[in-house]
Amino acid sequence: MPTGYDELSTLMGTFPELMAFRQFRSLVAKVLLRMQAELLEVEDDLDVIKEIEREDPTKHELLSSWKKANTATSENGADQRRLNLQVAQSKLEKYYSFTLQVNQVFKLSRPSRHNFRSLKNWLSSVEGGNHFLARAGIEATAWDEKNFEDLLAIKPQDDLLAQWLLDKILPTYHRHIGHRYHKKIDGDDFGDLWHYKYGTFVFLGNFLCVLLSSLLPSGCIFALFYAHRMLIRLILTTCFTVTFSIVMTFVVQARRQDVFAAALALAAVQVVFVGSVSSIGEQTFN
Numbered sequence: 001m002p003t004g005y006d007e008l009s010t011l012m013g014t015f016p017e018l019m020a021f022r023q024f025r026s027l028v029a030k031v032l033l034r035m036q037a038e039l040l041e042v043e044d045d046l047d048v049i050k051e052i053e054r055e056d057p058t059k060h061e062l063l064s065s066w067k068k069a070n071t072a073t074s075e076n077g078a079d080q081r082r083l084n085l086q087v088a089q090s091k092l093e094k095y096y097s098f099t100l101q102v103n104q105v106f107k108l109s110r111p112s113r114h115n116f117r118s119l120k121n122w123l124s125s126v127e128g129g130n131h132f133l134a135r136a137g138i139e140a141t142a143w144d145e146k147n148f149e150d151l152l153a154i155k156p157q158d159d160l161l162a163q164w165l166l167d168k169i170l171p172t173y174h175r176h177i178g179h180r181y182h183k184k185i186d187g188d189d190f191g192d193l194w195h196y197k198y199g200t201f202v203f204l205g206n207f208l209c210v211l212l213s214s215l216l217p218s219g220c221i222f223a224l225f226y227a228h229r230m231l232i233r234l235i236l237t238t239c240f241t242v243t244f245s246i247v248m249t250f251v252v253q254a255r256r257q258d259v260f261a262a263a264l265a266l267a268a269v270q271v272v273f274v275g276s277v278s279s280i281g282e283q284t285f286n
Contacts, residue, residue, distance in 0.1 A: 003132045011122060015195065018119045019154035020111040022142055028102050035095045042088045049080050109156035114166040116148060157198055161205035161251050170196060205251075212247050216240065217266065224273055237270045 012019045111119075120143055123129035133140040141147065157163055170178075174194065182194050220240035227233045244266050248259040 003128070003130045008123075008129060011128075016155040017111070017115050017153070017157060017198065018122075020116060020119060020143065020151045021154070022147060023105060023108075023150050023152050025106075025150055032095075032099065032102070035091065035098065039088065039091055039095060042084060042091060046081070046084050046088070049084060105152065108152040108154075109158060110149070110151055111153040112157055112163050112166055114170060115153070115157075116143070116151070117171075119143060159202050159205055160253055161208065162198065162201040165201045165204055166196075166198070170201075209252055212251060216244050216247065217269070220266075220270060221273060224270060230274075233274045237267065237274065240270065241267045 121128070123133060123143065124131055133142075143151075157166070174182075174196075178194065178196070182196070220236065223236050223240070224233050227236055241263055245259055245263045248254045248262055249256075254262070
């Protein structure tokens with residue numbers, strides 16, 4: 001049975017994380033450059049009109065009154081300022097509207113590597129897309145590897161830790177274990193495809209965060225307690241603080257000011273602990 005865009009749209013509608021489409025950044029830039037060039041021409045025309053009006057005594061009033069400029073007739077070209085401003089307004093509205101749309105679109109994230117590979121695998125599998133795009137000419141290049149950086153995801157998965165688990169751990173897990181215990185997706189349109197719930201990896205990421213947030217502070221206290229030399233304690237304090245900041249930034253995805261405040265708090269606790277342990281050691285020695 002032939003496969004086409006109907007089956008692909010069914011797949012994307014069922015699993016919206018597979019909705020990956022081109023942004024056409026180069027094409028967007030060309031359009032904006034053209035619109036900018038047109039506005040530059042209009043701006044230059046208005047500058048020329050301004051000089052003409054300054055040199056023509058009969059048009060001086062057009063420089064100081066918008067009412068007269070707006071009601072000027074075509075006699076002797078008196079209406080050129082108004083006409084050019086109307087053109088400028090129309091072009092600016094389109095330019096700003098398009099620019100704002102582009103800004104919103106460019107804020108969308110790229111699809112994950114895992115979802116991108118899943119989509120390409122479906123397109124190329126005999127039970128899935130069966131290379132139907134190969135007969136569609138230029139349309140077949142939409143999901144080429146070279147265009148990955150130019151793709152946007154309609155349903156982005158923004159949890160970096162969960163995304164890392166999906167991209168790095170899941171392929172290995174599925175290759176060795178997952179394909180034995182997980183069933184393929186039911187449905188004639190889906191073909192040779194497995195589905196793992198994104199929420200599972202978010203849960204694993206949260207669980208890992210809980211472990212790290214508990215073990216890092218506790219681990220640094222134990223390490224500082226058994227370190228007897230002050231230099232070693234200071235080195236350990238620095239290492240644990242840096243590690244904590246890295247975890248806060250890339251695992252917890254905290255804001256920069258929150259990372260800075262939390263790192264200072266941890267460093268302060270370690271300094272107080274080092275000072276108290278040193279005092280106890282001196283008293284015991286004495």
